[in-house]
Amino acid sequence: MNALVAPALTQTHGLALLRAMLRIRAFEDRCYQLYGQMRIRGFLHLYNGEEAVAAGAFAALRPEDAIVSTYREHGHALARGVPMNRVMAELFGKQTGCSGGRGGSMHLFDVTRKFYGGNAIVAGGLPIAVGLALAQKLRGEPALTACFFGDGAVAEGEFHESLNLAALWRLPVLFLCENNRYAMGTALDRAQAETDISLKAGAYRIPAAALDGMDVFAVETAVADAARGIRGGGGPVLLEMRTYRFRAHSMFDPQLYRDRAEVEQWRKKGPLITLTTRLKALGLMSEEDYQRLERECNAEVDAAVAFAERSPWEPVSSLERFVYAERHRR
Amino acid sequence: MAQMNMVQAINSALDVMLGRDPRVVVFGEDVGYFGGVFRCTDGLQRKYGEHRVLDTPIAEGGIVAAAIGMGVNGLRPVAEIQFADYIYPAFDQIVSELARLRYRTAGDYSAPVTIRTPCGGGIRGGQTHSQSPEGVFTHVCGIKVVMPSNPYDAKGLLISSIEDEDPVVFFEPKRIYNGPFDGDPHKPAVPWSTHPKGEVPEGHYAIPIGKAEIVRPGKDVTILTYGTMVHVAEAAVQLAGVDAEIVDVRTMVPLDVDTLCTSVCKTGRCVIAHEATRFSGFGAELSATVQEECFWHLEAPIQRVTGWDTPYPHAFEWDYFPGPARIAAALRGVMEAR
Ligand SMILES: Cc1ncc(C[n+]2csc(CCOP(=O)(O)OP(=O)(O)O)c2C)c(N)n1
Ligand SMILES: [Mg+2]
Numbered sequence: 001m002n003a004l005v006a007p008a009l010t011q012t013h014g015l016a017l018l019r020a021m022l023r024i025r026a027f028e029d030r031c032y033q034l035y036g037q038m039r040i041r042g043f044l045h046l047y048n049g050e051e052a053v054a055a056g057a058f059a060a061l062r063p064e065d066a067i068v069s070t071y072r073e074h075g076h077a078l079a080r081g082v083p084m085n086r087v088m089a090e091l092f093g094k095q096t097g098c099s100g101g102r103g104g105s106m107h108l109f110d111v112t113r114k115f116y117g118g119n120a121i122v123a124g125g126l127p128i129a130v131g132l133a134l135a136q137k138l139r140g141e142p143a144l145t146a147c148f149f150g151d152g153a154v155a156e157g158e159f160h161e162s163l164n165l166a167a168l169w170r171l172p173v174l175f176l177c178e179n180n181r182y183a184m185g186t187a188l189d190r191a192q193a194e195t196d197i198s199l200k201a202g203a204y205r206i207p208a209a210a211l212d213g214m215d216v217f218a219v220e221t222a223v224a225d226a227a228r229g230i231r232g233g234g235g236p237v238l239l240e241m242r243t244y245r246f247r248a249h250s251m252f253d254p255q256l257y258r259d260r261a262e263v264e265q266w267r268k269k270g271p272l273i274t275l276t277t278r279l280k281a282l283g284l285m286s287e288e289d290y291q292r293l294e295r296e297c298n299a300e301v302d303a304a305v306a307f308a309e310r311s312p313w314e315p316v317s318s319l320e321r322f323v324y325a326e327r328h329r330r
Numbered sequence: 331m332a333q334m335n336m337v338q339a340i341n342s343a344l345d346v347m348l349g350r351d352p353r354v355v356v357f358g359e360d361v362g363y364f365g366g367v368f369r370c371t372d373g374l375q376r377k378y379g380e381h382r383v384l385d386t387p388i389a390e391g392g393i394v395a396a397a398i399g400m401g402v403n404g405l406r407p408v409a410e411i412q413f414a415d416y417i418y419p420a421f422d423q424i425v426s427e428l429a430r431l432r433y434r435t436a437g438d439y440s441a442p443v444t445i446r447t448p449c450g451g452g453i454r455g456g457q458t459h460s461q462s463p464e465g466v467f468t469h470v471c472g473i474k475v476v477m478p479s480n481p482y483d484a485k486g487l488l489i490s491s492i493e494d495e496d497p498v499v500f501f502e503p504k505r506i507y508n509g510p511f512d513g514d515p516h517k518p519a520v521p522w523s524t525h526p527k528g529e530v531p532e533g534h535y536a537i538p539i540g541k542a543e544i545v546r547p548g549k550d551v552t553i554l555t556y557g558t559m560v561h562v563a564e565a566a567v568q569l570a571g572v573d574a575e576i577v578d579v580r581t582m583v584p585l586d587v588d589t590l591c592t593s594v595c596k597t598g599r600c601v602i603a604h605e606a607t608r609f610s611g612f613g614a615e616l617s618a619t620v621q622e623e624c625f626w627h628l629e630a631p632i633q634r635v636t637g638w639d640t641p642y643p644h645a646f647e648w649d650y651f652p653g654p655a656r657i658a659a660a661l662r663g664v665m666e667a668r
Contacts, residue, residue, distance in 0.1 A: 041454045042454040042455065042456055042644065043454075043455060043456070043459060092645075093644050093645025093646075094645075101644065101645055102643070102644055103456075103644060104456050104644040104645070106456070106458065107456075107457075107458075107644075120415075120456075120457075120458035120459070121415075121416065121458060122388050122416075123388070152387070152388045153388065155387030155388045155389045155392075156388055156389055156390075156419065157389065157391055157392075157419070158419075183387075183388055184359070184360050184364070184367070185360045185363065185364035186359070186360055186363075186364070186385060186387070186388075190363070190385060191385075191387040191388070192387065252367075256364065256365075257363065257364055313645065314645070314646075316646060316649050319638070319640060319643050319646055319649065319650075320638060320639070320640055323639065323640050323641075
């Protein structure tokens with residue numbers, strides 16, 4: 001794949017990307033607090049550190065594209081435009097949530113934004129993305145399917161089945177691997193014989209590249225480039241975004257598998273620092289701009305929490321609905 | 331004797347078996363270096379080395395398949411599937427290979443594999459971290475299915491499972507890993523040290539597979555149950571104020587028909603409780619068995635108390651969970667039936 005030269009960076013665009021990342025960071029940090037206060041319960045996987053992947057990718061995708069995600073998907077949903085109120089309400093399990101309160105943190109869905117879900121099953125989304133793309137192709141839709149998955153998912157059979165099918169049928173799938181170097185407590189080199197994930201695509205004749213997932217422009221440019229090729233009928237592409245998760249795997253993880261120093265090292269090259277340094281150096285952003293954006297994002301999160309709090313619960317009497325198309329009674 | 335919770339008892343069983351049988355190998359996702367998501371394998375890799383306690387990538391089909399290969403080639407693999415909800419990628423290997431190997435080789439080959447996996451709700455796991463799929467496995471002939479309800483049984487049954495010549499799927503109700511749970515989430519957690527079955531011998535002992543246990547003798551009605559629900563049933567008995575006999579089924583396959591049906595024939599009434607969904611759940615097998623064996627002794631229709639026929643709801647766990655009130659209502663129901 002040819003690396004394209006990034007388009008000249010405008011202030012508007014730079015600040016829009018920064019805003020997209022700050023929104024996610026503010027949302028995730030609040031989730032962390034709310035979890036500590038037991039206002040959000042259950043399983044929760046935060047995206048801190050990986051914001052550049054979501055912000056960059058969604059800047060390059062189109063509303064008609066289909067999206068398949070993982071259980072670490074708050075950032076994907078927010079960057080896709082799923083309203084923050086509805087994402088927060090879903091985490092609270094409220095009826096106004098984007099999955100009607102039925103899914104929770106790991107199962108965010110949004111029909112109007114073609115967001116085909118978070119998925120708690122590692123690699124569970126990959127073959128579904130292939131099916132979505134096959135339907136797009138058979139119907140002649142001018143759209144692609146973008147599928148996020150972690151480095152851990154690469155070990156499952158579904159990853160390999162999906163790559164082969166997508167390549168064999170020349171489907172419009174963009175495989176977006178978020179390689180944050182760990183699958184729960186397992187470092188990549190303890191799970192993969194070949195740790196260069198992008199190389200695996202070659203076995204299926206899928207063009208692939210690895211890139212700096214901390215650099216939102218690198219992500220945006222690579223995704224835009226790949227999407228152009230896919231829309232032109234070129235078949236699937238795999239991008240491996242090298243990133244890092246700053247927080248624990250979930251809320252029950254003592255992080256015995258990595259050094260504090262390693263985390264600190266990565267924080268120094270985090271996506272927000274990388275972007276703000278660049279924008280400031282180019283004279284495109286002032287400290288006031290940053291403060292203002294941060295304030296706005298926090299205000300949006302405040303409003304989302306208030307919305308979630310005041311939203312109703314689904315009545316218990318309706319919990320048996322939607323197992324089947326028609327309520328099925330014996 | 332030592333005080334152990336269920337995690338420690340399982341760890342102790344693995345420790346004992348790794349120590350006495352060089353064929354035993356423990357493996358799964360994050361079980362070695364990390365010590366297991368629920369800490370059941372904590373410290374074992376350090377003690378026995380990476381060749382006895384090994385980590386695998388996220389590949390459940392591969393984990394079970396490798397266990398079959400090891401088992402048929404002379405080892406005693408103990409595989410962990412991190413949550414029962416993640417066992418389905420391995421389902422083909424379990425059903426098509428593991429369960430049938432002995433039959434299709436007329437007894438020449440078999441794989442003594444133990445698959446440990448945490449099951450059940452009560453930890454706010456929603457639809458993908460709460461399932462109780464035991465009935466899916468009891469329907470597959472060729473594998474044994476076990477679910478302990480306390481630390482003492484967990485250790486003894488796990489040792490028996492590892493020593494068994496047949497494959498065993500060993501379900502661990504994760505809600506009671508740290509203490510017995512009577513179904514009321516608002517009560518403070520109770521540790522296993524308060525329960526007689528929290529006393530666990532340090533060394534080797536076995537509880538036979540295929541033996542149920544009467545955990546509360548009674549004369550009015552029999553409750554057939556297992557796992558977390560044993561403790562919930564105890565609370566329900568208090569609530570309903572009936573003299574119920576509680577039978578902890580412990581092993582679903584093979585089923586101790588004798589103990590179960592002797593009890594029902596004695597009491598003449600039967601309530602079956604499990605957390606899993608109702609339709610085609612293991613309760614249906616229990617109910618059919620009781621009907622076949624105890625029909626002329628029954629004084630009331632058998633009642634089942636189960637989870638709903640829905641996925642485990644994300645925000646309404648305690649509505650789905652068949653708590654003491656629901657069991658108590660069934661107890662009153664069978665007592666009133668004439
Ligand atoms: C089929 C399946 N097996 C195991 C798990 C348990 N599990 C949840 S997340 C996870 C690690 C996944 O790592 P990765 O794909 O790298 O994503 P990350 O958490 O790093 O974003 C594991 C093993 C699961 N959810 N599904
Ligand atoms: Mg990862």
